[in-house]
Amino acid sequence: MTDMHFLAPANPPEKVSLEGLEDKWAKNWDDAGVFAFDRTADKANIYSIDTPPPTVSGSLHVGHVFSYTHTDVVARFQRMCGKEVYYPMGWDDNGLPTERRVQNYFGVRCDPTLPYTENFVPPFEGGDNKSSKAADQLPISRRNFIELCEKLTAEDEKQFEALWRRLGVSVDWKQTYQTISPDAVAVSQKAFLNNLARGEAYQSMAPTLWDVTFRTAVAQAELEDREQPSAYHRLGFNGPDGKIFIETTRPELLPACVALVAHPDDERYQPLFGKTVRTPLFDVEVPVVAHRLASQEKGSGIAMICTFGDVTDVIWWRELDLPNRAIIGWDGRLISEAPEAITSEKGKEVFAELAGKTTFSAKQRIVELLQESGDMVGEPKPITHPVKFFEKGDKPLEIVSTRQWYIRNGGRDESLRDELIAKGKNLAFHPDFMRVRYENWVNGLTGDWLISRQRFFGVPIPVWYALDADGNPDYDRVLTPSHDLLPVDPSSQTPAGYTEDQRGKANGFIGEVDIMDTWATSSLTPQLAGGWIADPEKFAKVFPFDLRPQGQDIIRTWLFSTLLRSHQEHGELPWTNAAISGWILDPDRKKMSKSKGNVVVPAEPIDNHGADAVRYWAASARLGTDAAFDEGMMKIGRRLAIKLLNASKFALSFEPSDKNAKVTEAIDQSLLLNLAEVVNEATKAFQSYDHTKALEVAEQFFWNFTDNYLELVKERAYGHGEYTSAEQSSAALALRKALHTMLRLFAPFLPFATDEVWAWWQNTGSIHRAAWPTAEELLEGLDGSNIALLELSKEALFGLRKAKSDAQVSMKANVESATLVSPATVLTELRKLEADFKAVGKIETLNFEEGEEFAVKDVVLAPAEEV
RNA sequence: GGUCGUAUGGCGCAGCGGUAGCGCACUUCCUUGACAUGGAAGGGGUCACUGGUUCGAUCCCAGUUACGACCACCA
Numbered sequence: 037m038t039d040m041h042f043l044a045p046a047n048p049p050e051k052v053s054l055e056g057l058e059d060k061w062a063k064n065w066d067d068a069g070v071f072a073f074d075r076t077a078d079k080a081n082i083y084s085i086d087t088p089p090p091t092v093s094g095s096l097h098v099g100h101v102f103s104y105t106h107t108d109v110v111a112r113f114q115r116m117c118g119k120e121v122y123y124p125m126g127w128d129d130n131g132l133p134t135e136r137r138v139q140n141y142f143g144v145r146c147d148p149t150l151p152y153t154e155n156f157v158p159p160f161e162g163g164d165n166k167s168s169k170a171a172d173q174l175p176i177s178r179r180n181f182i183e184l185c186e187k188l189t190a191e192d193e194k195q196f197e198a199l200w201r202r203l204g205v206s207v208d209w210k211q212t213y214q215t216i217s218p219d220a221v222a223v224s225q226k227a228f229l230n231n232l233a234r235g236e237a238y239q240s241m242a243p244t245l246w247d248v249t250f251r252t253a254v255a256q257a258e259l260e261d262r263e264q265p266s267a268y269h270r271l272g273f274n275g276p277d278g279k280i281f282i283e284t285t286r287p288e289l290l291p292a293c294v295a296l297v298a299h300p301d302d303e304r305y306q307p308l309f310g311k312t313v314r315t316p317l318f319d320v321e322v323p324v325v326a327h328r329l330a331s332q333e334k335g336s337g338i339a340m341i342c343t344f345g346d347v348t349d350v351i352w353w354r355e356l357d358l359p360n361r362a363i364i365g366w367d368g369r370l371i372s373e374a375p376e377a378i379t380s381e382k383g384k385e386v387f388a389e390l391a392g393k394t395t396f397s398a399k400q401r402i403v404e405l406l407q408e409s410g411d412m413v414g415e416p417k418p419i420t421h422p423v424k425f426f427e428k429g430d431k432p433l434e435i436v437s438t439r440q441w442y443i444r445n446g447g448r449d450e451s452l453r454d455e456l457i458a459k460g461k462n463l464a465f466h467p468d469f470m471r472v473r474y475e476n477w478v479n480g481l482t483g484d485w486l487i488s489r490q491r492f493f494g495v496p497i498p499v500w501y502a503l504d505a506d507g508n509p510d511y512d513r514v515l516t517p518s519h520d521l522l523p524v525d526p527s528s529q530t531p532a533g534y535t536e537d538q539r540g541k542a543n544g545f546i547g548e549v550d551i552m553d554t555w556a557t558s559s560l561t562p563q564l565a566g567g568w569i570a571d572p573e574k575f576a577k578v579f580p581f582d583l584r585p586q587g588q589d590i591i592r593t594w595l596f597s598t599l600l601r602s603h604q605e606h607g608e609l610p611w612t613n614a615a616i617s618g619w620i621l622d623p624d625r626k627k628m629s630k631s632k633g634n635v636v637v638p639a640e641p642i643d644n645h646g647a648d649a650v651r652y653w654a655a656s657a658r659l660g661t662d663a664a665f666d667e668g669m670m671k672i673g674r675r676l677a678i679k680l681l682n683a684s685k686f687a688l689s690f691e692p693s694d695k696n697a698k699v700t701e702a703i704d705q706s707l708l709l710n711l712a713e714v715v716n717e718a719t720k721a722f723q724s725y726d727h728t729k730a731l732e733v734a735e736q737f738f739w740n741f742t743d744n745y746l747e748l749v750k751e752r753a754y755g756h757g758e759y760t761s762a763e764q765s766s767a768a769l770a771l772r773k774a775l776h777t778m779l780r781l782f783a784p785f786l787p788f789a790t791d792e793v794w795a796w797w798q799n800t801g802s803i804h805r806a807a808w809p810t811a812e813e814l815l816e817g818l819d820g821s822n823i824a825l826l827e828l829s830k831e832a833l834f835g836l837r838k839a840k841s842d843a844q845v846s847m848k849a850n851v852e853s854a855t856l857v858s859p860a861t862v863l864t865e866l867r868k869l870e871a872d873f874k875a876v877g878k879i880e881t882l883n884f885e886e887g888e889e890f891a892v893k894d895v896v897l898a899p900a901e902e903v
Numbered sequence: 904g905g906u907c908g909u910a911u912g913g914c915g916c917a918g919c920g921g922u923a924g925c926g927c928a929c930u931u932c933c934u935u936g937a938c939a940u941g942g943a944a945g946g947g948g949u950c951a952c953u954g955g956u957u958c959g960a961u962c963c964c965a966g967u968u969a970c971g972a973c974c975a976c977c978a
Contacts, residue, residue, distance in 0.1 A: 048937095052937085052938085053940095054940090261975095261976085261977080264977095266977090268978085282978070283978065284978055285977080285978070286978080297978085330978085331978080334977095334978060335978055336978090337978095338978085339978035340978070341978085342978095345977090345978075346977055346978080347977085348976095348977075348978080349978090421976090421977050422976070422977055423977065424977075467908095469907060469908070470907090472906070472907050472908095472973090473906090473907075473972085473973060473974090475906095476905090476906060476907080476973065476974060477973085477974080479974095480973095480974055480975075588972075588973085589972085589973085591973090592973080592974090619971095619972090656915095656916085656926095657916095658916095660908085661908090661909090661916095662909095662971080662972090663915090664914095664915070666914095666915065666927095668914085668915075668926085668927055668928085669915075669926085669927085671927085671940090672926065672927075674940075675940065675941095678938070678940055678941095679937095679938070679940090679941095681937090681938085682937045682938040682940095682941090683937065683938080684937085685937055685938085686937030686938080687937085689937075728916095728917090729917095732917075732925090736925085742937090742938090743942085743943095746937085750937095834943095834944090837943055837944065838943085838944060838945090840932095840933090840943080840944090841931085841932060841933080841943055841944035841945085842932095842944075844931085844932055844933080845932090845933080846932095846933055846935065846943095847933065847935065847942075847943065848933090848935045849933095
């Protein structure tokens with residue numbers, strides 16, 4: 037191998053600086069297509085990344101910068117290893133966050149009954165993110181609403197892209213997708229139809245967790261428990277032998293009571309099992325039943341079962357085969373019709389009074405009535421207890437019986453669950469223990485995945501239903517489109533064999549109005565990013581993906597659902613590796629979140645410290661580990677980047693005087709021998725997704741290089757004094773070789789500074805397409821026995837510096853004489869350093885002496901006047 | 904209540920079966936011709952607690968405590 041490319045003259049600028057490097061190199065990379073994916077590459081040679089599509093519904097924060105840096109570092113490493121990296125970017129512009137944001141930003145809300153308005157101008161633009169009252173929002177058609185969604189998300193996407201470019205995320209910007217695009221809708225619908233055809237998707241009329249604000253069903257994965265104030269109300273039921281007292285936090289559900297329940301082993305209530313009691317106020321006869329989920333300790337040990345107060349009610353209702361007397365409507369208010377079971381005049385009267393009230397008002401009123409009638413004992417007893425909320429909602433969830441679509445996820449099928457657990461074992465989680473979160477979630481599933489949402493902005497469920505002779509939908513006759521027609525909107529398109537005028541008519545059809553859960557589309561990011569429908573040839577090359585980077589909080593949603601869909605659709609894992617980033621905490625180690633108001637806008641640290649510095653901070657945190665927002669760390673990163681520029685400029689200022697330069701000197705060989713080990717360590721670390729280790733070893737070597745080696749050999753590299761041309765050339769060449777390798781080791785972390793230096797002296801294009809360094813390229817022609825010398829030289833320098841520091845003189849102070857003491861074997865090595873050491877230490881006479889321990893002694897400084 | 908993770912100098916983190924390291928901060932010094940956005944030399948920790956294994960534990964095992972996360976619990 038020729039060393040010619042090391043010898044090329046370098047042209048660093050007069051004064052080096054980090055300023056402006058981001059813009060300069062971001063543009064260069066874009067112009068030269070450095071990160072463009074070459075689709076002609078062999079599948080085996082492609083490294084594909086299933087990028088998290090950021091939710092384009094609000095502002096970015098440093099958490100994005102953090103995790104995207106982790107991914108980018110891997111992408112750049114793989115690219116330098118010769119892989120053709122498929123690194124697309126997606127935008128998640130579906131779902132409630134976008135819908136909400138559009139409502140507030142433009143002051144509108146969607147009313148699907150309204151007609152489309154041409155050239156619609158919203159009431160205003162740029163509203164804040166606080167929720168405004170629905171009454172203040174202008175109702176507009178669904179199509180107008182979606183247009184506004186698209187308008188707003190397009191603006192957001194531009195901002196996101198600009199930030200990623202500044203940060204140096206090496207995405208191929210020609211490879212992007214949006215979850216709202218027609219292609220994404222088609223992918224989502226096709227996958228759903230395949231699920232349907234295979235029997236994995238089905239519809240069911242069932243009690244469903246329901247958000248009364250958004251008026252939509254929500255899925256298990258979207259639940260969140262919140263501690264809420266509540267109160268126990270002690271109510272007396274009329275039993276055969278007197279009053280039975282129960283305690284309830286939901287007295288307003290008394291008209292929906294279908295039974296009382298106690299634990300089978302509870303001796304207090306065993307005599308009542310099989311008998312009936314009558315409800316207070318409504319005088320409805322209900323059975324007393326036994327069930328293992330009833331707790332003897334809670335309340336009075338006997339509870340009323342209502343349709344439906346909580347999920348336990350649903351279990352009891354289902355397992356005990358009880359009647360349904362649901363009284364909560366879609367709007368969260370009590371329905372107008374009393375359940376048929378209420379037959380007494382008084383009961384009907386009471387219900388009529390409650391009808392139409394919110395649960396809150398109904399509760400207040402029924403408590404008054406119960407107290408008046410004497411059926412309630414004492415005052416409500418305040419407690420706090422956890423209540424299920426939709427994670428984005430602000431009212432407790434109700435349970436409402438509705439017809440919904442589900443996808444089988446193993447929640448009701450042990451064998452599928454086992455298959456999914458087994459699949460998870462083949463996925464390499466980084467860090468490995470994150471797999472536990474996945475397994476916990478799979479094992480804790482309580483039902484199938486509810487994917488239908490009663491919203492307007494999203495992917496329509498692509499089916500119609502036939503209407504019978506009376507004009508009622510026959511939900512068993514699901515009409516589906518053929519795949520080549522996708523995407524479809526069943527509310528404006530017709531199923532095959534029908535015409536539009538048959539919509540809603542007897543023997544005609546109706547379109548499904550629901551849309552799919554946002555995860556139903558997000559779970560298909562490998563298919564979206566890979567071009568499953570649009571570009572099957574590409575898809576075959578990039579799928580399964582090599583890497584899924586994501587946050588730990590969405591293992592149960594995004595990771596799980598993606599794995600599930602891939603298992604169903606392709607029978608294999610969607611990726612081989614999952615890299616899980618930790619949280620960003622504020623400097624007080626609290627999790628950053630909008631509600632706490634401690635979110636840092638990501639452009640700020642980049643402005644203040646530079647992209648390389650911010651990347652350094654992010655890359656210093658290991659996968660799966662939370663990290664504090666730490667500007668101190670960014671300063672260190674900035675210092676490293678600046679040092680890299682300066683040290684490079686200095687090292688490159690030395691040119692080998694010998695055209696056939698060889699690294700001949702022992703200390704120069706030692707440098708490269710040590711660097712070869714660093715290369716091996718860094719490579720190994722990267723291969724096991726331990727980027728912090730790779731950075732650490734490179735950084736440690738680099739500082740030793742500048743602080744010690746460079747100091748030690750610079751006199752020789754200058755060619756000062758008695759050095760021969762070969763000796764001078766050895767140093768100069770070693771410096772260049774080391775730099776050539778170190779720059780590449782740093783390239784994934786500090787892409788701007790490293791490409792800047794690379795461009796000073798290499799004509800080979802971007803460093804980010806240069807080959808990842810190998811130990812072999814460094815080791816050629818070296819004598820391995822010299823390896824320890826670098827460390828020895830460091831020790832010797834420390835000793836000398838300490839002597840000068842103790843004497844409080846400049847490091848440049850002349851020394852008349854000094855003695856190096858060391859064991860005999862080491863002494864032989866140290867003698868090889870004599871000339872360099874004398875030169876750097878300005879030592880007149882250097883003595884060597886044999887001794888037990890290494891030391892620098894007898895340092896005699898020259899009189900100050902002679903300096 | 905279950906599971907997982909974390910616990911190392913003031914702060915942020917490495918580490919490892921053989922009596923502790925790095926960076927920041929701190930102290931002192933050096934305005935050296937790559938870099939004052941710099942450099943050098945220092946001080947500072949009984950590695951959360953209690954047991955066990957071992958010749959020897961910060962590192963392995965068991966338990967405890969604290970913190971974080973996820974899940975479960977909603978009468």
